[in-house]
Amino acid sequence: MSLKNAPQPGHTDPAIIRNFCIIAHIDHGKSTLADRMLQLTGVVDARAARAQYLDRMDIERERGITIKSQAVRMPWTVTDEAAVEHDVEAGPGTYVLNMIDTPGHVDFTYEVSRSLEACEAAILLVDAAQGIEAQTLANLYLAMGADLQIIPVLNKIDLPSANVEKYAAELAGLVGCDPADVLKVSAKTGLGVEALLNEIVKQVPPPIGAADKPARALIFDSVYDTYRGVITYVRVIDGELTHRDRIKMMSTNATHEMLELGVISPEQVKAGKIGVGEVGYLITGVKDVRQSRVGDTVTTQHSGAVEALGGYKHPNPMVYAGLYPIDGDQFGDLREALEKLQLNDAALTYEPETSGALGFGFRIGFLGLLHMEITRDRLEREFNLDLISTAPNVVYEVTMEDGSEHEVTNPSEFPEGKISEVREPIVRATILSPSDHIGAIMELCQTKRGELKGMDYLSEDRVEMRYTLPMGEIVFDFFDQLKSKTKGYASLDYERTGEQAADLVKVDILLQGEPVDAFSAIVHREAAYSYGLMMAGKLKDLIPRQQFEVPIQAAIGARVIARETIRAIRKDVLAKCYGGDISRKRKLLEKQKEGKKRMKMVGRVEVPQEAFVAALSTTQSAESTPKK
Incomplete structure (x- = not known):
């Protein structure tokens, strides 16, 4: 269907709007189903289509996983026959579907919970070859907690290993419906997707809001653009937002002029205004990333709302790690990069810290190890930084x-x-x-x-x-x-x-009696010996030999539990002695020994940056990234 005939933003009756998201376990086909919907509704033509269209970041496409939720507006026309077949009470006509594709990995559950707040329903997608998995349950409970309408869908029914009847019964038992009510689709081939879109129109309730009240819109995501500043994604609850309005952020009372307003379909499309139930974006030209916080309420400066919306519960970090620039001059760049990334990733928390070994950096809180890996990758790619991270640990x-x-x-x-x-x-x-x-x-x-x-x-x-x-x-x-x-x-x-x-203890790694804070770890007493032995052995291989002997020790308090020694580089002082008196050779060896002793007392072990990178990257065994 042509987009020209689709209902225009701001003039859309809330009765024809359907807001929904797709939730599922990793690799159950959320992004592929989103691709088929984009093609069927005509917002992406065959020439522009590509697999996982809504996965915008390079890192998402490389790993085959969704990291950021993406919202998209699609028109869908219900024909007379479809209205009768699917018992669509609102009747035939063109509807506006706002769809949000969400991540599946446990580390990005916060992205899912935010997306649910912008919807009235959730499509619960299950792989017909694998059945219900852990994140299927977790995301279902999130959707139920947000009081959303659940539409159970079985995907990948075209696979030879698909067991449709068995998993349809499992899914029906989980949601509490009849197995016949579970929709069967193949996102890859497009089979059943048209029927699913008609069911969405039938089952998803239209958004509720008061068009005559002062404007209130919830910020559910934002992103930083180098040229246009902060782009804020909102869901309008009450009233309407109009182009060139003076708007106010209710948490900070900061006011801005709206320079651009529109919807995502799936690229940004400008609009004069957006009303009740619509999902869109707004640009104010603000460069200060702290001015647009996720969960804040946007209203108009004049005759604006008095009471803010509920917002979001902020997630607590699960894992902490230190991130340091390899080049100390990049500390300011790292701070700026973290501010911009936090705008796009509200679950990220950070504060400055100093390490004797690594210099100035930041202590960063993550929701899990994959979140940490992705964040570091994004900082290095998007902001051109060279970083070193310490071993992750939890809060004690x-x-x-x-x-x-x-x-x-x-x-x-x-x-x-x-x-x-x-x-x-x-x-x-x-x-x-x-x-x-x-x-x-x-x-x-x-x-x-x-x-x-x-x-x-x-x-x-x-x-x-x-x-x-x-x-x-x-x-x-x-x-x-x-x-x-x-x-x-x-x-x-x-x-x-x-x-x-x-029974937890701190294991210190000492180089020539001096602790190196970057290698310290808090471990259970039973695992302390194996950690100390592993780190000492690793550093022995990584640190280059010095002119003097260097002991590497692992210690709990004052008690050494493991030790390795880097042998000294020894010059052959006897090369010029051929034959002759043994006492002459002994004297030269004793003199060398005294020199080494003196050097050991005043010498300091310089650990090369490569050794830090190698030791710290191999101590962390990152969660393997499941492919989509």
């Missing part, structure tokens, strides 16, 4: 014997003296797997200090296991090990539930 609460309490986000903050108790964050993990792998999963969780809380069979051959696990044990290689022990079939979802006391 330390109580001293004198009653004082310390929050530790960095091993260098671990207090000296007599410690009464150390508390670590724990998570409730949900693991879904074929029942053949129960033993392997239990063994893995036991080695990670996990505690089984319950186990349910979803079907004859699929089991859901619930564990409480220390956060520090699962942020490194737990996901990798889980996948390898279950041949890739298990899926994991987790959420933080509180804290527990644990």
